[in-house]
Amino acid sequence: MKPFTRFASRVVALPNRNVDTDQIIPARFLKTTTKEGLDRQLFHDWRYDAEGHPRPDFVLNQPRARGAQILLAGDNFGCGSSREHAPWALTQFGFRAVISTSFADIFRQNSLKNSLLPVIVPADVHQELFALVERDPEMTLAVDLAGQKLEMPGGRAVEFPIDPFSRQCLLDGVDELGYILQHLPAIEEFEAGRAVPINTLAG
């Protein structure tokens, strides 16, 4: 995982409420035995027609989506199944942040473990963002995780909540295991100084 640095990007708007993980990546693609190549299946059934051709009316197929790293989504994004393939597909497509008023819990937790930042904004800001993207599809937003804020066009900043531990892991570009390994010298020093090894198999 790479450190989550400040970035600015165009925004893909997907206003549907309650977008479930079956829409993000249909279950038939979960048979895969690897994590790779899921970007092609992101929003598969919205993105392609019956012959597998991209549907020009779907936002991810439009030029504005190319290179976009921010998904502006409707309320309660990511409800449904616990599949971790949902954040994998989103990040492999190139998204680094999803903005919504709320996220389903398991999806949000899975995202934080996979370098995808769920940004929770109040309803008025949410509506304003959709209006801004509607007016100017080239509009860019900056996501500043260190400052815990969204930088809106015109320079206004909107703060967003995130727990300090997840924030630090994302900033350092580590998952929970990586966080522990950052402290390896201290752990080894402690272990070396312990006189009697504890039998972890007992009790």
Place this chain on the structure above:
Amino acid sequence: MGMTLAEKILARASGRSAAAPDEVVVASIDLAMSHENADLVRKSFKEIGVARVWDPEKIVIILDHRVPAESEKTATTHKAIREFVREQGIRHFYDVGRGGICHQVLAENGHVKPGMVVVGTDSHTTTHGAFGAFAAGIGATEMAGVWTEGRLWFKVPSTIRILVSGEFPPWLSAKDLILYIIGQLGADGADYRAVEFDGPAIRNLTVASRMVLANLSMEMGAKAAFTPVEEIGPDADARYERVMEIDAAAVLGEPQIACPHAVDNVKPLSALREVPVDQAVLGSCTNGRLEDLEIAARLLAGKRVHERTRLIVIPASQRIYLEAMKLGYIQTLVEAGAMINPPGCGPCVGVHQGILAAGEVCISSTNRNFIGRMGSKDSEVYLASPAVVAASALAGHIAHPEEVEA
């Protein structure tokens, strides 16, 4: 100050005297369940690099999503899981033909006890709140951490208490009640909340029916859901975010149907025009238990499934299959023209037998009707009770059981 059941269980599991909403606690995990995605957990676990799981006795693995293997990819996944459980000495492994749907198998083999903290790599893990456990779905990477450490942090959820009184009208069931509640609260109405069901109408329900309530609470975003047990309960002075009171007799005038393509798009049956049905599905972790097969057998006895409709029945477990066979339900259903699928998730998640074509309509006792959930993105799934599924299979359109009775 009194505690809700979620607060009480999380406090105990984290070695504290009390816990309140929004506090973060680190809880010991009593039971960790996975299905086919155990293979993903296994891969993350190997990345962590420890040799052994924290406690092989507390891990249960049950193959159910794609059983028996329908493809080489799935067979490869199953094989990797079998090798892993042997390597780690995980005894509680339910292979093809030994179990059924994970949530049913966990329950009927007595793995879940009141007061436990249970996590599963399946969103419907909330089901086990019917046994007084704090049970929540988690992702695969999260589970790899649990396999390593046996602990997991939780933000203590606030609780919505739902008190249900009144008699259920004839033919109406726990499924109608929970669909009604989801329709009222919405798909995000219980996001990161615990839900406590109680009241005389709940206490009259069978355990199987209580499992339906806890199971489907996930579809309104619940972190965990509980129905009452004798061993542990909320304090009398517990604080709730909200208390809802429902009179089942008054609000459940008729069967409740979740219409395409959202579980909270709930309408009373009479609000639907006659909807012709291509496929009817009776099964899943929500409604594939003995009482569900029984009501279907009662409605279908001596009759034939409508010629334009196919009925697929999936007993939730081997044990239910066998019981239903002994009681004659299976014979009745087969004689009526039903096809019996092997115990497992079946077509519910759209990857196993019973997939829908474009333009087809399905009435189903399962738990999700999202676009493309059961096959083609141009198919439609209506969710209903087992009684309505069976009645619709007979009528060839979505029907009230009264319409086909006698």
